[in-house]
Amino acid sequence: xxxxxxxxxxxxxxxxxxxxxxxxxxxxxxxxxxxxxxxxxxxxxxxxxxxxxxxxxxxxxxxxxxxxxxxxxxxxxxxxxxxxxxxxxxxxxxxxxxxxxxxxxxxxxxxxxxxxxxxxxxxxxxxxxxxxxxxxxxxxxxxxxxxxxxxxxxxxxxxxxxxxxxxxxxxxxxxxxxxxxxxxxxxxxxxxxxxxxxxxxxxxxxx
Numbered sequence: 001x002x003x004x005x006x007x008x009x010x011x012x013x014x015x016x017x018x019x020x021x022x023x024x025x026x027x028x029x030x031x032x033x034x035x036x037x038x039x040x041x042x043x044x045x046x047x048x049x050x051x052x053x054x055x056x057x058x059x060x061x062x063x064x065x066x067x068x069x070x071x072x073x074x075x076x077x078x079x080x081x082x083x084x085x086x087x088x089x090x091x092x093x094x095x096x097x098x099x100x101x102x103x104x105x106x107x108x109x110x111x112x113x114x115x116x117x118x119x120x121x122x123x124x125x126x127x128x129x130x131x132x133x134x135x136x137x138x139x140x141x142x143x144x145x146x147x148x149x150x151x152x153x154x155x156x157x158x159x160x161x162x163x164x165x166x167x168x169x170x171x172x173x174x175x176x177x178x179x180x181x182x183x184x185x186x187x188x189x190x191x192x193x194x195x196x197x198x199x200x201x202x203x204x205x206x207x
């Protein structure tokens with residue numbers, strides 16, 4: 001039985017700001033609008049010394065996110081409302097790293113990439129008050145997950161940038177409150193239609 005020491009240095013910083021305005025004056029119209037900004041950086045390291053041949057890896061990521069969004073609700077009747085929303089996003093990632101391996105394992109290599117992506121998402125739905133404490137709803141909306149990069153070596157010439165994952169979702173459900181608002185029971189069904197879904201798979205063997 002043999003043990004060894006290893007180190008995993010990690011440094012993370014994150015800043016975000018959000019400005020939100022809303023109007024709920026009791027009339028037929030309600031709206032909310034806002035601006036969002038976020039910046040983050042991450043560093044991860046790995047060092048495996050002896051008795052294993054020295055292995056190290058570093059990853060540095062920088063992310064910037066900007067968005068403007070809004071949602072509008074209009075009551076056709078006291079119990080029936082239409083809802084519409086939109087969000088415009090601009091996201092940038094810049095990251096990569098380096099891997100150091102013994103010659104017997106193929107040596108070291110660098111990887112990473114950078115890209116800025118803009119995206120427009122929307123939402124449309126209807127809400128209906130079945131009873132004073134029960135609301136049924138149906139919503140169709142889109143969403144996306146920012147792309148990224150793989151750990152493919154830069155020198156290989158293979159594609160390194162991942163496409164963003166996009167989503168078209170359909171949801172229907174009902175929200176209920178019982179026993180003088182002390183018991184809440186919600187039920188929802190949904191269907192998600194993904195495109196370019198991102199999945200991570202780690203394969204390998206240790207002997």
